[in-house]
Amino acid sequence: MTDRTESQASSRRQFLKSSLLGGVAIAGAAASGRAAAAGEPLITEVQEWNQYPGEGVGTRPYGQPSQFEQHVVRKTVPWLTADAISSVSFTPLHELDGIITPSGLCFERHHGGIAEINSTDHRLMINGLVEKQLVFTMADLKRFPRENRVYFLECAANSGMEWRGAQLNGVQFTHGMLHCVMHTGVRLKHLLDEAGLRTSGKWILAEGADASAMTRSIPIEKALDDCIVAFAMNGEALRPEQGYPLRLVVPGWEGNMWVKWLRRLEVGDQPWQQREETSKYTDLLPNGKARRFTFSMDVKSVITNPSPQSPITHGKGHTVLTGLAWSGAGAISRVDISIDGGRNWKTARLDGPSFSKALHRFYHEFDWDGSELFLQSRAMDDQGFIQPTKDELRSVRGANSIYHNNGIQTWHVGKDGVVENVEIS
Amino acid sequence: MSKYREVLAAGLLGLLASAGSASPQDAAAGEKVFAKCKACHAVGGGAKHRVGPHLNGLIGRTAGTAEGFRYSPAMMKAGEGGLVWSEGTLKPYLVDPKKIVKGTKMAFAGLKQDADVANVIAYLASFSQGGAEKKAQAAPAAAQPPSQEKTASTKPMVPAPAQQPGVAVEPAEQTIEQVSSSSAEQPVAAAAKSAGAQPSQAVGDGVVLKLGRTATEDEIAAWDIDVRPDGVGLPVGHGTVSQGEQIFDEKCASCHGDFGEAVGRWPVLAGGQGTLQNDRPEKTIGSYWPYLSTVYDYVRRAMPFTNPRSLSNDEVYALTAYVLYLNDVVQDDTFELSNENFTAVRLPNEANFTQDDRLSEPHYANRRDPCMSSCVPGKAQITTHAAVLDVTPEDAGTDDSEAPAAGIE
Numbered sequence: 001m002t003d004r005t006e007s008q009a010s011s012r013r014q015f016l017k018s019s020l021l022g023g024v025a026i027a028g029a030a031a032s033g034r035a036a037a038a039g040e041p042l043i044t045e046v047q048e049w050n051q052y053p054g055e056g057v058g059t060r061p062y063g064q065p066s067q068f069e070q071h072v073v074r075k076t077v078p079w080l081t082a083d084a085i086s087s088v089s090f091t092p093l094h095e096l097d098g099i100i101t102p103s104g105l106c107f108e109r110h111h112g113g114i115a116e117i118n119s120t121d122h123r124l125m126i127n128g129l130v131e132k133q134l135v136f137t138m139a140d141l142k143r144f145p146r147e148n149r150v151y152f153l154e155c156a157a158n159s160g161m162e163w164r165g166a167q168l169n170g171v172q173f174t175h176g177m178l179h180c181v182m183h184t185g186v187r188l189k190h191l192l193d194e195a196g197l198r199t200s201g202k203w204i205l206a207e208g209a210d211a212s213a214m215t216r217s218i219p220i221e222k223a224l225d226d227c228i229v230a231f232a233m234n235g236e237a238l239r240p241e242q243g244y245p246l247r248l249v250v251p252g253w254e255g256n257m258w259v260k261w262l263r264r265l266e267v268g269d270q271p272w273q274q275r276e277e278t279s280k281y282t283d284l285l286p287n288g289k290a291r292r293f294t295f296s297m298d299v300k301s302v303i304t305n306p307s308p309q310s311p312i313t314h315g316k317g318h319t320v321l322t323g324l325a326w327s328g329a330g331a332i333s334r335v336d337i338s339i340d341g342g343r344n345w346k347t348a349r350l351d352g353p354s355f356s357k358a359l360h361r362f363y364h365e366f367d368w369d370g371s372e373l374f375l376q377s378r379a380m381d382d383q384g385f386i387q388p389t390k391d392e393l394r395s396v397r398g399a400n401s402i403y404h405n406n407g408i409q410t411w412h413v414g415k416d417g418v419v420e421n422v423e424i425s
Numbered sequence: 426m427s428k429y430r431e432v433l434a435a436g437l438l439g440l441l442a443s444a445g446s447a448s449p450q451d452a453a454a455g456e457k458v459f460a461k462c463k464a465c466h467a468v469g470g471g472a473k474h475r476v477g478p479h480l481n482g483l484i485g486r487t488a489g490t491a492e493g494f495r496y497s498p499a500m501m502k503a504g505e506g507g508l509v510w511s512e513g514t515l516k517p518y519l520v521d522p523k524k525i526v527k528g529t530k531m532a533f534a535g536l537k538q539d540a541d542v543a544n545v546i547a548y549l550a551s552f553s554q555g556g557a558e559k560k561a562q563a564a565p566a567a568a569q570p571p572s573q574e575k576t577a578s579t580k581p582m583v584p585a586p587a588q589q590p591g592v593a594v595e596p597a598e599q600t601i602e603q604v605s606s607s608s609a610e611q612p613v614a615a616a617a618k619s620a621g622a623q624p625s626q627a628v629g630d631g632v633v634l635k636l637g638r639t640a641t642e643d644e645i646a647a648w649d650i651d652v653r654p655d656g657v658g659l660p661v662g663h664g665t666v667s668q669g670e671q672i673f674d675e676k677c678a679s680c681h682g683d684f685g686e687a688v689g690r691w692p693v694l695a696g697g698q699g700t701l702q703n704d705r706p707e708k709t710i711g712s713y714w715p716y717l718s719t720v721y722d723y724v725r726r727a728m729p730f731t732n733p734r735s736l737s738n739d740e741v742y743a744l745t746a747y748v749l750y751l752n753d754v755v756q757d758d759t760f761e762l763s764n765e766n767f768t769a770v771r772l773p774n775e776a777n778f779t780q781d782d783r784l785s786e787p788h789y790a791n792r793r794d795p796c797m798s799s800c801v802p803g804k805a806q807i808t809t810h811a812a813v814l815d816v817t818p819e820d821a822g823t824d825d826s827e828a829p830a831a832g833i834e
Contacts, residue, residue, distance in 0.1 A: 082680070082690035085730070112727065126637075127645050134637040135644065143636050149623050165809030194633055205651060211733050213726040215651060264648050272651050273716045275723040279708065282778065288701040290713070294781040308811070336795065341805025345797045355623050374805040378795065386795055388788035396786045400706055404783070412807060421811030 071095075074105060075172055080161075085113040086212070088155070090176030093302070093324065094310040099150070099352050099359040101179035103234050108241045109155055109177065111276075112211030115261045119237070119245035122209070124191075124229070128267035131196025138231065138245055144186040144194075147228060149251070150358045152180040152326045154297050156254035156281055159405040163394070166410075166421040171307040174409065174421060180326070180359035183249050185230030188223050191265070197224075201267040205274075206248050209263035216257045217271035218250065222295070226251045229262060252328030252357040253295040254403070256281055286398035297328035299387050300406035301335055301362070301379035312417035316370035321348075325360045327381035332360040334380045339366065341374030341410060341424045342389070348377070356382075373413035374424055390423065455548025458541045462533075468552045470632045477531060483510050484553035488526070499528030515546050652722040656768040659721070663763030664743025666750040670758070672740050673747050676729045685709070685751040695751035698773060711752025715775040717767065721745050 037044035065072065074089040081087040091107040108114075119138045127133040155177035161167050168174050192204075197220075204223045208214035218227070228249040231238060238244040243260025250257040256276055271277065271293070283291040303323035306312050312319060325332040331354050336345040348362040362377070379387045390407030412422040459468070462477075472479040478494035489496040489504035503526045508514060518525040519542050521535045536542045652658040674683070681687055685694030697707030706712075710720055725741045727733045736744070746762035749755045749770065762770070783789060 079690075083730075112730075112733065125640050125644065125648055127640060127649055133640040133645060135640045136637040140636045144634065166811040169811035190632065194636060196633075207648070207651075211727070213733065215722075215726070266649060266651065268653075270653065270655075272722070273654050273719055274651070275719050275727075278716060278719050278778075279710075279714045284701060284706060284708070284713075286702065289777050289779050290701075291781050291783070292715075292778045294783060298783070336797070341801070343799060343801050343805070345795070345800070358623075380795070385789065392788045396788075410805075422807045423809040424805040425808050 069095075072105070074107060075176075077168065077173060086111045088177060090172045091179050092172050092309075093176055093178065093304045094171050094307050096304070097322070097361070099180055099324075099361050100234065101181055101359075103181065103236070103239050103242070106153075106179035106181065106233075106239070106242055107155070107177050109255065110210070110212075110241075111214055114240050115208070115210035116240060117209060117245060117261060119231075122245045122261075123263060124246060125264045126191060126195040126267070127264065128205075129198040129201040129269065130192070130267050131198065132194075134195050136191070141186055141191075141229065141231065141246070144190050146184055147187055148182055148184050149226075149228060149249070150180065150182045150353070150355045151249060151251045152178065152297075152357060152359045153255045153258055154178045154300075154326070154328075156256060156294070156297070156403040159407070159409075160402045162390070162407075162421075163399040163402065163405055166423045169421050170309040171302055171304050171409075172309060175302045175304075175324075177255070178324075178326075178359075181233045182235070183228055183230035184232035184235075185228040185249065188227035188229055188248070188265075189225075191229060192223065192267070195267075197267060200269050202269050203267075203271050205264075205266040205268060205272050206257070206259040206262060207264040207266070208243070208259045209261040214256075214259050214276065215272065215274040216259060217274065217277055218257060219295075220267075222250065222253070250295075252297060254281065254297055257295065281403060283397065283401040283403050285396075285401060291401075294404055297326075298404060298406040299325075299327035299329065299332075299379050299381045299385040301325035301332075301377040301387055302409045303337075303375050303377050303411060306375065306413055306417075306419045307411055308419045308421055311419045312368065312413060315417070316368045319366055319368040321364040321366065321375065323348075323362055323377050325350075325362055325377070325379035326358065327379065327383070327385060328357060329381050329383040329385055331356045331358075331382045332379055333382045335360070335362040336378045336380075337362075337364040338376040338378070339373045342376050342378075342408070345378065370415055372415060373411075374422075375411040375413060375419075376408050378408055451544040451547030452551050453548075454540070455544035455546070458536070458545040459548055461536075462545070468549065472552075480549055481552045483515075484512070484550050486510050486553075497526075497528055497530040499526050500530070512546050512550070515549075516542055519545065650722075650725055652718045652725075654716040654718045654768075656718070656764070659718075659764040659767055660738040661764050662738040662742050663761050663765075664739045664741070664746055665761045666743075666746045666755065666758040668740075669743035669745070669747025669750070672736075672744055676736075677744070680730060685748065694748055698752075701774070701777070709752065710748055711754060711773065713774050714772055715778050717745065717749070717770050717772055720748055721767070 072092055072095040074091065076084070076087065076089045078084075087110070089108045091101060091105055096102070096105070122138055124136045124141065125134070126136075158177035159174055162174055192201075202220050203217050204220060206216055206218060228251075230247055230249045231245055233239065233242060238247060243258075243262065246262045247260045248258050248262050277292065281294075283294050285291065301323060303321060304310070305320070305322050321337065323335070325335045332350065335348040335350065337348045338345045346364065348364040350360055350362050352361045354360055377387075387406055387408055390405070393405065393407045410422050410424050412420045412424075414420070459466075462480075466477045466480050467473060467475055468480040468483075472481050474491070474494045478491040478496075486509070487504045488508040488510060489501035508526075519536050522529050522531045522533055536545070650658070673681075679688065680691035681694050682691075686696065687693040693707060693709050695709050695711055697709040697712035700707045700712060714720065721741055724744055725734075725736065725738070729735065742762050742764075746755070746760055749762070750758060750760065754770065754772065
């Protein structure tokens with residue numbers, strides 16, 4: 001309240017309002033000669049927002065979240081990278097609910113900064129093993145049949161800083177390279193049909209128009225299956241940070257393949273072995289070998305609240321636990337919750353739409369007795385895959401594979417309700 | 426809905442006109458006859474198998490060979506015996522299917538009027554060979570996703586009328602089916618085992634809308650700069666180690682260090698060989714990268730970091746040669762790398778990359794229902810605590826966000 005008043009002190013009208021309020025309060029007390037009404041002043045006293053009209057329509061032509069939600073933002077971990085131009089910011093998962101991530105909060109991962117491209121200046125080229133090498137404008141692309149799909153996007157390196165043990169104290173940092181939006185676009189297959197795919201075409205190369213000219217090789221089977229060339233997210237044009245005006249959607253597969261500022265699709269008969277599929281996004285194993293083309297994202301879940309950035313502040317009693325679950329293999333069929341570090345489990349309640357390769361929201365309501373808790377969630381998908389423990393992963397992969405860490409997360413809840421990222425035995 | 430009907434009506438008119446012009450005498454009448462077939466067969470843009478196979482490209486097709494359709498053994502045998510659908514072979518079949526192919530699954534008594542047979546064959550012929558493509562372009566109505574904006578968006582989907590006079594839309598029934606079934610409910614997570622499918626309907630496969638324009642050779646050359654390990658994509662050019670050293674000192678060393686050892690958290694380019702099994706592996710071009718082509722490709726497309734696409738092809742050859750030298754892959758500083766000798770150079774770690782075999786890991790194989798009670802003995806004990814962000818050791822990160830930071834012992 002104090003902050004807000006100070007921030008608005010320059011407004012003469014606000015100043016007048018404050019004076020008036022003060023005057024009324026004093027006058028009221030003097031007139032009644034009684035003690036203030038019993039109860040919360042927020043209720044017993046007429047509040048400013050109830051007493052004076054607010055801003056009219058049109059003062060916020062593109063609406064923003066409430067000024068009281070200004071802390072709900074993407075955050076960075078500056079020491080992670082050499083420079084913000086090629087870096088990452090994280091989605092504040094602990095501040096969100098449902099399954100759709102607001103466009104402005106979707107995590108960012110840029111390799112050459114945000115390309116600012118006018119949609120009228122953007123072109124998409126299809127070349128290589130096709131009958132007709134084509135160039136499309138954005139207007140051309142919008143004349144193809146459109147599709148709307150809700151899919152999660154997870155960076156393969158999400159939770160990558162946690163391989164050696166609990167490190168970052170917040171779900172935003174441990175799991176925040178994740179978002180889920182509804183994309184609108186054109187099935188990639190239709191574009192390839194338009195160009196006339198040759199039977200020798202086995203891979204496509206997707207390329208971005210940004211300063212990193214990001215490239216990834218994608219097997220043709222995936223390209224023809226469910227990939228979308230998208231120009232909208234959550235009902236409006238893509239945000240620049242998400243590849244405006246055009247990005248590739250590669251459902252269930254690692255986020256790096258969802259090439260932003262998509263300008264070119266080349267059809268070839270073998271993969272191109274680009275930087276981001278050889279030196280990066282390959283999974284080093286303890287024997288010195290490295291897995292390549294580990295495209296699909298495994299079944300995973302995390303409790304978003306309570307979590308280190310969202311402690312329990314209400315003390316013991318009825319408590320709502322919630323979180324997210326997802327799988328690159330399909331839909332989530334079940335999420336189990338443990339409050340004792342995996343000794344005993346209960347099945348959580350899934351709520352909201354259930355789409356294949358999309359986030360799923362789960363809840364578990366319980367009566368907290370005020371004792372120490374070790375919270376865990378364990379997801380299962382409709383293909384029968386079960387989220388493993390971090391120890392199960394490490395026993396096979398060691399601690400240097402960086403990517404594809406879908407292990408079960410543990411949050412420790414202290415008796416004071418403070419939550420910390422831990423690992424347990 | 427009334428507006429929608431208008432669109433359909435217009436489409437049907439177009440269909441009649443088009444069919445008439447494509448096959449002057451019969452096809453339009455054949456389309457009416459085909460109403461008897463439509464319960465089981467689809468034809469035209471986006472047509473899929475139903476009870477019977479789709480009939481696009483029927484003329485000239487060997488009997489029993491439409492991909493993805495489960496034929497009767499009799500029909501497949503007929504095809505193997507040489508039955509190819511033509512006007513001549515279709516005629517007797519359509520008059521009495523079971524007589525011509527004994528054991529066919531097609532439960533249709535046959536057409537009794539010779540004119541009907543001839544007309545429906547003419548109609549089907551318009552979806553074969555040259556005719557098929559024409560009709561396929563006419564599929565916009567079927568090709569659109571079901572949505573409220575359907576009527577509004579129908580118009581622009583129709584290919585340019587000047588080139589395609591009177592193109593047809595899909596048969597009316599089919600379009601209406603799509604609309605009526607488009608109100609798919611969102612699956613609710615708590616409710617359903619069968620959840621997960623995103624509400625959708627097939628939008629025309631194989632449809633060619635004649636959108637976009639042909640890319641020019643120069644345009645393709647300007648953007649298609651990717652290079653593969655087999656040398657495909659390499660431009661003509663050359664550069665030596667010592668030339669590369671000069672360019673490196675000037676344009677690269679400020680981030681990557683004088684010898685590729687890196688400044689701060691910028692990527693280390695050299696060294697680290699033999700460390701991949703260490704507790705702290707050092708992944709460099711020499712120790713980790715499988716292919717030299719990736720170096721050339723990446724430097725050309727994305728380096729220097731603040732000014733990509735500014736290096737000449739020869740400069741990229743020289744820098745690539747210098748990186749080989751820094752990594753002891755070549756020892757001679759007069760070594761010249763060119764498009765001629767490029768693929769002869771191999772990086773040391775090429776053989777150590779494997780395909781994705783995650784499914785072989787034990788926890789993937791275990792798809793049984795997981796343990797629900799008393800799964801782990803004893804009380805949980807904390808083994809590692811998260812570091813508070815601002816005390817995480819400075820040397821924790823490396824070149825990229827995906828690098829693991831230091832663990833807490």
